[in-house]
């Protein structure tokens with residue numbers, strides 16, 4: 001199956017510095033969650049292209065040498081974005097212009113793209129959810145680096161999208177195209193909902209590169225101009241021009257109570273404080289107020305003034321959203337339920353809770369009200385539940401086979417390398433993969449809970465779920481090595497499928513041949529193979545455990561809730577403080 005592809009272009013108004021990479025990651029993740037593979041086309045960080053032009057002009061007048069030096073700006077932002085995606089658990093790869101077969105001809109600094117190896121990019125997208133491609137840069141027929149004119153990343157994005165028959169979204173620092181620059185004519189300029197290429201060209205080349213617009217117009221190519229995190233966009237196509245009925249989205253921030261600051265909670269906090277324009281953390285609930293807590297990536301300590309030990313702050317504090325990362329059923333079940341009853345939204349990674357008897361009370365908030373979200377409960381950073389649910393809606397799901405527990409996979413991998421069980425488990429715990437009590441991981445319970453959530457997404461809530469579970473307890477390094485010697489690999493695999501009104505799930509050890517997709521999962525990786533109702537197979541992979549993949553997935557839910565709330569205009573009805581809940 002060819003998943004649909006979207007080309008996202010991140011200009012230097014969005015990626016001003018390395019500190020803006022998380023915004024791009026959230027936006028890319030949003031598309032992956034919605035079932036698309038992504039080609040991210042990037043510009044250099046703000047100011048870098050000018051700087052590099054000045055540097056190179058001072059030492060050479062050769063236009064190709066200059067182009068090669070200037071292209072280093074896109075290479076820097078592109079490789080850094082790809083690395084940051086991988087660190088966050090997203091299967092991503094940097095593909096430079098040469099590898100992408102992006103050829104151009106004409107003036108070395110003002111070249112016109114003429115061809116691209118679209119088949120190769122499609123092939124790469126079978127293996128990776130995201131490819132990062134430098135904008136503005138191509139190769140001429142002699143293999144020399146050339147540039148596509150200032151603002152040329154727009155042209156790269158449109159050219160790549162055209163060749164791959166993909167949707168294209170140019171991401172800027174404004175939520176669409178305005179009749180004049182909204183930064184100058186504040187509150188007066190109107191935003192277009194739809195805009196013809198012709199009008200876009202007459203508005204001027206400040207927001208979209210004119211050559212890119214001409215390319216789109218001559219190929220009848222429609223595309224969107226939008227900003228990150230937004231529901232709004234301007235569609236640029238044949239027209240007619242149309243002003244937007246809703247000129248701007250609300251900019252009201254979400255007030256957040258964060259329950260738990262362990263492995264996952266601290267990662268979530270680090271994400272939230274990067275976006276003070278979107279989130280206000282009003283309270284964080286911990287067990288020990290005095291424990292030092294540092295966010296290394298932001299180089300700051302967690303402010304003690306925001307800490308409390310009272311989990312009921314989730315209900316008594318004036319807040320819109322509760323993020324639960326405590327784990328377990330007690331007190332998480334009562335608190336989450338009460339917070340939902342009091343009008344808060346809840347995002348949680350707690351599969352033990354969602355797969356428990358609490359589901360009877362919680363399900364309505366997830367389904368009809370969309371105020372309970374738990375994507376991170378399965379697959380860490382891999383959008384498993386969204387993908388399974390989407391396939392279930394469009395043609396059904398026949399079977400799911402998956403590696404769902406990062407800790408067990410990490411240990412089995414280590415055993416094959418003759419590391420003993422205890423040492424491997426200690427490493428998994430130190431890396432933040434294991435549950436607070438790793439027993440649930442080792443006996444297969446954690447994988448079984450995830451399999452149950454997958455079964456619900458695939459076959460509906462009402463099917464009777466029969467489950468048989470065996471874990472990896474007792475497996476030894478010599479046993480794993482013996483299996484390896486036979487050319488097989490030991491994996492803890494969950495399989496679920498429907499038979500009549502029953503859904504059967506089995507979690508147990510398998511000896512897989514090397515060619516099996518699941519056999520390739522390394523360390524804490526999760527791999528999921530979904531056999532769709534139409535016979536096609538959909539494969540997903542990525543980091544299934546750990547702080548950053550899990551936090552990214554939680555933030556995916558948070559951003560989704562924020563967008564849905566803005567769309568529904570619920571901003572005005574934020575619940576107030578409740579005293580004595």
Ligand SMILES: NC(=O)C1=CN([C@@H]2O[C@H](COP(=O)(O)OP(=O)(O)OC[C@H]3O[C@@H](n4cnc5c(N)ncnc54)[C@H](O)[C@@H]3O)[C@@H](O)[C@H]2O)C=CC1
Pocket residue numbers: 259260261262263264265285286287288309311324325326327328330331349350351352376377380432433434435436544545546547550
């Ligand atoms: N670590 C991972 O890779 C993943 C974890 N999850 C889930 O995320 C949740 C959190 O996991 P981790 O962060 O790894 O666990 P953790 O044990 O590192 O963090 C939990 C934190 O909550 C605090 N806490 C627990 N009960 C509390 C209470 N009553 N009052 C105040 N503080 C309390 C603990 O002191 C601890 O700091 C769990 O539900 C887990 O299953 C989901 C996906 C991946």
Ligand SMILES: N[C@@H](CC=O)C(=O)O
Pocket residue numbers: 377379380404405406407408433434435441446544545546
């Ligand atoms: N303990 C879990 C954490 C993620 O869900 C695992 O190891 O997979």
